[in-house]
Amino acid sequence: MNSYEIVRQIGEGAFGKAFLVRDKHGGGDGRCVVKHINLAKMSAREREASRKEVMLLSKMKHPNIVAFFRSFQEKNSLYIVMEYCDGGDLMKRINMQRGVPFTEEQVLDWFVQICLGLKHIHDRKILHRDIKTQNIFLTSGGMKAKLGDFGIARMLNNTMELARTCVGTPYYLSPEICESRPYNNKTCVHEFEGSSLRQLVGKICRGRYNPVSSCYSYDLRLLLTQLFKVSPRDRPSVSSVLKRPFLEKRISRHLEPQVRSSHTESLNKQSCPTRPGAAHTPGNMEHTT
Template identity: 40%
Template sequence: MSEPEIVRSGKFQDRKMEIEDKFEKLRVVGRGAFGVCWLCKKKGEENAEKVIIKMIPLHGLSTKEEQEIKGEADLLRKMKHPMIIGYYDYFTCAESIAIVMQFAEGGTLENLIRDQRGVHFSEATVLKYFTQILLGLEYMHSLNIVHRDLKTQNILLNKKRTLIKLSDFGVSKQLNTRSVASTLIGTPNYLSPEMVEGAYKPFLQHEIGHLGAGLRLLRAVHGIGLIST
């Protein structure tokens, strides 16, 4: 089955509407530090595609936190690639920010590893996932975007669990070609050696660090265990 066409709002701007105007809420599929992810489907459409709506309450957010959340939506809007979770829309409703995204029915790579119950994947399967991760990162880097928190929990899968989707760009950053991502951000066991040692490098060299994080993912998928940092 081919991937659904991503329909994007043409201009990134604040718009106010209620979720119930266009969508039917089905169930909560995730909760995070800032908000809740709802599984929804469009109203009035037979066999409507299911989507994820990430709801982040504005109450209690600092101006900086609000801008970071809007920045995540803006980065998603700029990216269109088979290995990147699809962006559909952004709006505000009921004192919350809502980001509408593609629904990855296969769950996370972390869940897939757990479902194996200690049984290792074949090398061909590991290579397939690792290659797709690198393709997604290569595309992001072509736009000067760094993920900064690449880990199995942030890698989603399609229904058949054959295609990966990079997701969760809450701490991602778009750089110019001379920028340095100088803030230590990420999950400790997935940080690159350069980040751990504080050797921050210009963007074009930063890809090496992401490759190091990718190798940790490969080790995790293959059941070998993470490199200690």
């Protein structure tokens, strides 16, 4: 850690802390985030999970994913150095609105970027498993959205494997996780509310959520009703979502030409939206896990 000057602590978890630091030898302002993980407090299985997190992060190179710079170990501590997102997380940005709806233009720009980052990890057979507003980070004055915190991500060994461990944040759990059924890539967004965990799970499993405001377009409201379908087989894949004209036209705003070319090639390889009853695989990943 001698190469970094700690500016302040910005997070804390069961096994470590996250710090905003300044790289003493870096260019520009040199700010980045260092995640410090105390390996001494972990079981052998947990230490292995931390090493896998580093491996996953090193594979994630995309403009809509928080960048991984390096990792190193000192004694019983593992350090992961990542990009600093100066706009904070999306939850913070939502709270700043104090109940005032975002414009549809803003919602769609963030949504397309999140989908682009999500498609990147799904194409590599990786499930995030805890997508929520606190794990979406903003930069460039809040215009660029990046998916982060892969602490409980899961890499599938083959395209037909299903994850079975119940993980994630209650508000965002999908019906299949609530009912202890195998899942591949689905979770819900914070449209579901409940005064208790039992009530919340009940609403998720029945697909009951507050209606989307009529201030948003028909295309957006229709998409949300499809993404909230109780059966995972009825939800569109992230690839088919990005092919919808009202979203597809926005992709060029967020990807450099070289990245856009790679994305288009990958999208063209994807099959058409999966028909009801067909099996989903990580090659045809769904909206949000």
